[in-house]
Amino acid sequence: MVRQKTQIRKIENLAARQVxxxxxxxxxxxxxxxxxxxxxxDMALIVFSATGKLFHYPSSSMNQVLERHRLQSENVGELQQPSREMQIECRKSAMLSKELAEKALELRQMKGQDLQGLDIKGLDKLEAILDSGLVEVVKTKGERMLxxxxxxxxxxxxxxxxxxxxKQQLAMMDTSIGQMGIHDQCCDHHSLELTISSLSSRVPPQNYHISSSDTCLKLG
Known part of the structure; x- marks a missing residue:
């Protein structure tokens, strides 16, 4: 005969349930x-009967197994739940992201974009900001130009x-060159006179009747 599979359900008979x-x-x-x-x-089994009676089986020490279970539960809880510092950092990051998005929207609005969400008051405020910024830009530009x-x-x-x-150095150089030219002319004239005197001392007495013009021609 084929053994029938027992249905898993609560046994209503109390005696049969206890057995x-x-x-x-x-x-x-x-x-x-x-x-x-x-x-x-290491393992431990804890069972309470329907009457509240305790039955347990520890493979080593029940206290040690329970302590390991407690520590493991705490570690898992810490890993699953972010620490206080991490929560603070997450809030800061969310605030910075929100502020960055707001500043980016303001920048686009200053460029004349995404103006659909602004009412008259918002547009007036934006106009005042742009006017103030323009004044500062013009002022800074003027200072830089000056x-x-x-x-x-x-x-x-x-x-x-x-x-x-x-120019002063050039004038001084021209004066020095002019003075050097005059000195050279004086030196040349003095040398010519010395040459004539030397030649005259060498000519015989009979030739003294030669005119100065002839002497000049000969020298020439």
């Missing part, structure tokens, strides 16, 4: 012992000073 509990409890504890021995694991003009004027004065100094 089934006793048999299956012993079988469960036996299976737990075999599993602990074969696989070298600063650049002042710098260019200083450079112009420096170049004019250098140009005047170069």
């Amino acid at each position: 089934t509990f006793s048999k299956r409890r012993r079988g469960l504890f036996k299976k737990a012992q075999e599993l602990s021995t074969l696989c070298d694991i 600063k650049e003009i002042s710098t260019l004027k200083k450079k112009e004065a420096q170049l004019l000073e250098e140009n005047a100094h170069l």
Whole structure:
């Protein structure tokens, strides 16, 4: 005969229920012992009967197994739940993201984009911000231009000073060259006179009647 499968449901008969509990409890504890021995694991079984009676099976020490279970539960809870510091950082990150989105929207609105969500009051506020910013831009631009003009004027004065100094040096060089030319002419005239005197001392007395024009021609 084929053994019929027992339906898993509550046994209504109290005596039969107690007998089934006793048999299956012993079988469960036996299976737990075999599993602990074969696989070298720590395990503990705790069973309360319908009358509230406690039955348990520890593979080593019930207190040690329960302590390990408590620590493991705490560690799992810490991993599942973010720490306080992490929660604070998450809130800060969310606030910064929101602020960044708001600033990006304001920037687009200043460029004339995404204006559909603004009412008259918002548009007036945006116009006031743009006017104030324009005033500051014009003011800063004027200051920069004045600063650049002042710098260019200083450079112009420096170049004019250098140009005047170069002109003065050039004039001094021209004067020195002119003085050197006069000195050279004087030296040439003095050398010519010495040459004529030397030649005159070598000419015989009978030739003294030669005119100065002839002497000049001969020298020439």
